Amino acid sequence: MGAPDGADEKDEKMLEIKNLQVKLEDEDKQILKGVDLTVEAGKVHAIMGPNGSGKSTLSYVLSGKDGYEVTGGEATLDGDDLLDMEAEERAAAGLFLAFQYPVEIPGVGNMTFLRTAVNAQRKARGEDEMSATDFLKFVREKAKDLKIDADMLKRPVNVGFSGGEKKRNEILQMAVLQPRMCILDETDSGLDVDAMKLVSEGVNALRDAGRGFLVITHYQRLLDHIKPDVVHIMADGRIIKTGGPELALEVEQNGYADLLAEAE
Amino acid sequence: MAARAGLIEQKQGATSARLDSLGPVADKGWTATARKAALDRVVQQGLPHARDEYWKFTKPTGLVVADVTPAAVFTGDEVQVFDSVDRVKLVFVDGVFDAAASDDPALAGVKIERLAEATSDIHWAQGLYGTLEANGQDPVARPLAALNTAYATDGVLIHATGKAEKPVSLIYRHESETSDAILHHVIKLDAKAELTVLENGPAAARFNKVMEVDIADGAAFHHVRAQGRDHERQAATHIFARLGTESTFKSFTLTANGRMTRNECVIELTGDDAVAHVAGACVGDGDFHHDDTIFITHDAVNCESRQVFKKVLRNGATGVFQGKILVKEGAQKTDGYQISQSLLLDGDSQFLAKPELEIYADDVACSHGSTSGAIDEDALFYLRSRGVPEGRATDLLTLAFLAEAVQEIEDEALSDEILGKVEAWLDRRRG
Ligand SMILES: Nc1ncnc2c1ncn2[C@@H]1O[C@H](COP(=O)(O)OP(=O)(O)O)[C@@H](O)[C@H]1O
Numbered sequence: 001m002g003a004p005d006g007a008d009e010k011d012e013k014m015l016e017i018k019n020l021q022v023k024l025e026d027e028d029k030q031i032l033k034g035v036d037l038t039v040e041a042g043k044v045h046a047i048m049g050p051n052g053s054g055k056s057t058l059s060y061v062l063s064g065k066d067g068y069e070v071t072g073g074e075a076t077l078d079g080d081d082l083l084d085m086e087a088e089e090r091a092a093a094g095l096f097l098a099f100q101y102p103v104e105i106p107g108v109g110n111m112t113f114l115r116t117a118v119n120a121q122r123k124a125r126g127e128d129e130m131s132a133t134d135f136l137k138f139v140r141e142k143a144k145d146l147k148i149d150a151d152m153l154k155r156p157v158n159v160g161f162s163g164g165e166k167k168r169n170e171i172l173q174m175a176v177l178q179p180r181m182c183i184l185d186e187t188d189s190g191l192d193v194d195a196m197k198l199v200s201e202g203v204n205a206l207r208d209a210g211r212g213f214l215v216i217t218h219y220q221r222l223l224d225h226i227k228p229d230v231v232h233i234m235a236d237g238r239i240i241k242t243g244g245p246e247l248a249l250e251v252e253q254n255g256y257a258d259l260l261a262e263a264e
Numbered sequence: 265m266a267a268r269a270g271l272i273e274q275k276q277g278a279t280s281a282r283l284d285s286l287g288p289v290a291d292k293g294w295t296a297t298a299r300k301a302a303l304d305r306v307v308q309q310g311l312p313h314a315r316d317e318y319w320k321f322t323k324p325t326g327l328v329v330a331d332v333t334p335a336a337v338f339t340g341d342e343v344q345v346f347d348s349v350d351r352v353k354l355v356f357v358d359g360v361f362d363a364a365a366s367d368d369p370a371l372a373g374v375k376i377e378r379l380a381e382a383t384s385d386i387h388w389a390q391g392l393y394g395t396l397e398a399n400g401q402d403p404v405a406r407p408l409a410a411l412n413t414a415y416a417t418d419g420v421l422i423h424a425t426g427k428a429e430k431p432v433s434l435i436y437r438h439e440s441e442t443s444d445a446i447l448h449h450v451i452k453l454d455a456k457a458e459l460t461v462l463e464n465g466p467a468a469a470r471f472n473k474v475m476e477v478d479i480a481d482g483a484a485f486h487h488v489r490a491q492g493r494d495h496e497r498q499a500a501t502h503i504f505a506r507l508g509t510e511s512t513f514k515s516f517t518l519t520a521n522g523r524m525t526r527n528e529c530v531i532e533l534t535g536d537d538a539v540a541h542v543a544g545a546c547v548g549d550g551d552f553h554h555d556d557t558i559f560i561t562h563d564a565v566n567c568e569s570r571q572v573f574k575k576v577l578r579n580g581a582t583g584v585f586q587g588k589i590l591v592k593e594g595a596q597k598t599d600g601y602q603i604s605q606s607l608l609l610d611g612d613s614q615f616l617a618k619p620e621l622e623i624y625a626d627d628v629a630c631s632h633g634s635t636s637g638a639i640d641e642d643a644l645f646y647l648r649s650r651g652v653p654e655g656r657a658t659d660l661l662t663l664a665f666l667a668e669a670v671q672e673i674e675d676e677a678l679s680d681e682i683l684g685k686v687e688a689w690l691d692r693r694r695g
């Protein structure tokens with residue numbers, strides 16, 4: 001019998017968000033008002049939009065943060081209902097969020113954190129734990145590419161890290177965990193030109209046919225380094241326009257005003 | 265007036281019931297005078313009562329009543345602590361010395377005897393037994409310690425003349441559900457001597473223990489203790505330490521489980537440039553009450569004292585911290601630090617803290633802080649978003665919280681032992 005030839009060619013839908021509506025749990029404030037978005041394997045989608053449009057909320061809701069209530073719609077990863085899973089299950093299923101504001105965890109060493117995360121995900125997937133020496137070697141290699149030194153690996157997670165170091169640490173986690181679906185929430189904010197280059201190279205190194213990206217950014221700048229396949233504009237809890245990379249340039253030149261007016 | 269008279273009557277009633285159950289104090293040997301004086305103190309003070317100011321947060325009844333409340337012996341397989349440490353082991357089972365289970369107490373730089381066997385009429389410990397305890401009765405009465413001096417059945421007398429070759433490890437096993445043990449240790453460090461004392465084990469259904477430590481000039485005393493792990497055991501312990509010039513005292517206690525624990529530590533810095541650190545970490549779950557009561561007196565110039573206490577409480581557990589720094593007139597250049605923190609894993613648990621500073625010198629730097637908080641939700645989500653399950657993530661944060669107190673242990677091998685033990689305990693609980 002065999003699979004029909006066409007099956008391999010059609011884009012494999014990875015993250016599918018349909019009419020997603022979200023409000024704050026303990027406040028009557030609707031933040032997402034019906035978001036539709038599909039990211040295919042191998043593709044990089046960008047979301048741009050003014051401050052307060054709901055970009056971070058979308059990334060938090062997808063990764064399972066408490067405090068939000070889904071009032072309608074759905075979100076699936078490889079066909080599985082994301083919204084029904086615990087945060088850790090989503091991670092084990094291959095979802096990763098690079099935080100806009102990475103969290104400091106005093107007392108937990110970065111390396112311990114990474115090893116605990118990798119082994120927890122492996123366990124959840126029924127895989128063997130990585131040996132300590134293999135793991136160390138693996139992490140050091142990835143860290144070197146991101147110019148993260150041994151000291152940063154030893155220090156408590158994000159404690160006393162500069163803004164740029166925190167963002168590089170997010171990308172390190174992504175490189176080590178090798179998720180299938182990566183969401184980057186304003187990873188470019190607070191980065192100087194060199195750090196931006198490092199981070200972008202880190203992301204580009206992970207681009208491959210089996211992996212999807214959702215890159216949230218304020219600026220075109222990052223998209224010069226990480227070339228998106230699709231660009232979405234988000235405003236007031238909705239995707240108001242979707243287009244190719246040229247859409248990002250348009251925003252860069254004219255701002256959001258025209259697009260917002262157009263959407264009215 | 266009537267209420268007060270009623271209270272005194274209640275106290276007297278409870279005190280005589282307890283004293284009757286213990287019978288007369290031993291009237292022979294070199295401790296006889298100290299025992300008799302201690303008994304007089306108990307009678308005069310009365311045993312602690314729930315209405316005593318010093319027992320405001322901790323109900324003393326179980327520690328005071330004549331009949332010990334039975335405590336089941338923990339049967340799960342216990343994580344042994346200090347196993348990797350080369351040490352001289354002295355084992356007490358329900359307060360009774362177990363020679364067969366103990367090591368030969370010969371140790372270079374140290375002389376070790378048992379209180380019960382030190383029967384001569386003259387002894388080096390004579391000037392110390394009950395003396396530091398008696399000094400520590402002012403300005404606050406500590407009747408359970410006086411009771412201990414009067415009735416201790418055994419204990420160790422350790423005289424460090426030089427640098428001890430390895431730690432002395434006191435192991436307290438609990439086998440009888442109704443054991444009521446009273447042990448009293450006296451430790452004397454000569455000038456420049458160095459000694460580490462380790463203590464671990466649940467000891468008895470009810471345990472009353474006093475440790476008097478006299479630290480001469482330039483000597484260093486280290487103490488690491490792991491109290492656990494029987495759920496129902498009760499304990500009242502006291503450490504009385506006197507520090508000479510340029511001497512060091514460092515004590516750390518880990519407590520996991522136990523229905524009732526009151527650990528008092530009374531320290532007097534009597535020589536210039538001395539250093540005293542007391543730290544504790546405790547993990548309480550459910551029917552658990554843990555009280556750290558610390559009293560540090562600065563009575564010399566340029567001394568440093570440090571108190572670091574951390575408590576993790578869940579399922580209705582209670583933690584208490586009463587910590588005082590008293591800086592006497594003339595104790596200039598005192599550096600006093602005190603922090604007590606609790607991590608409440610649910611709304612049923614509580615932490616009661618009473619930090620106190622009393623300062624009669626003008627050139628001092630003293631600070632204290634006390635906090636009580638829930639687990640950091642952002643950190644928890646961050647960990648979970650990386651695939652770490654909630655239970656494990658909570659444990660990691662708990663361990664991180666406690667680590668700050670555990671790091672107070674100077675010896676890295678010992679601090680690793682303790683951290684490992686905490687981790688294993690957390691792990692097992694989650695089982
Ligand atoms: N936890 C919260 N409490 C109150 N308001 C919130 C919370 N999270 C988001 N919001 C509000 O929701 C809107 C969208 O925020 P956010 O998702 O952070 O936007 P963006 O990332 O696009 O800047 C904003 O108006 C913000 O103030």
Ligand SMILES: [Mg+2]
Nearest residue numbers: 055056100186
């Ligand atoms: Mg945002």
